[in-house]
Amino acid sequence: MAHKQIKDRPKRRRSLMPILLAVLAVLVLAFVIGRVGFKICKPFVLCWQIRNEVRAIEDENARLRQENKELKAKRDQLKTKAGVINEARKLGFVRKGEKIVVDEPQPQKDAGAERD
Numbered sequence: 001m002a003h004k005q006i007k008d009r010p011k012r013r014r015s016l017m018p019i020l021l022a023v024l025a026v027l028v029l030a031f032v033i034g035r036v037g038f039k040i041c042k043p044f045v046l047c048w049q050i051r052n053e054v055r056a057i058e059d060e061n062a063r064l065r066q067e068n069k070e071l072k073a074k075r076d077q078l079k080t081k082a083g084v085i086n087e088a089r090k091l092g093f094v095r096k097g098e099k100i101v102v103d104e105p106q107p108q109k110d111a112g113a114e115r116d
Contacts, residue, residue, distance in 0.1 A: 077083040094100055 078087060092100070
């Protein structure tokens, strides 16, 4: 019986060797394909990133153009006498002889309190 067990061991090693070689081949192949695939995909990824950056810059540019348009309109309004007077009133300035009247709003009753 002991003699039979000794013969079985080399057979097991032989049967494991093709499996180990197959696993090693798959790992090497995956590594090579991964590196090649990365090199192939890299330009597409960079192009996608650049497009996203361009879109973000275009959106920011549109927002800044709109803000610039609003500021120019405000500037043009402040160049008029009525615009200067209106802005001075907003800032709390008064002319000689004028009195400031502050109209503070009355606190509103809570609508939920009336129901109870």
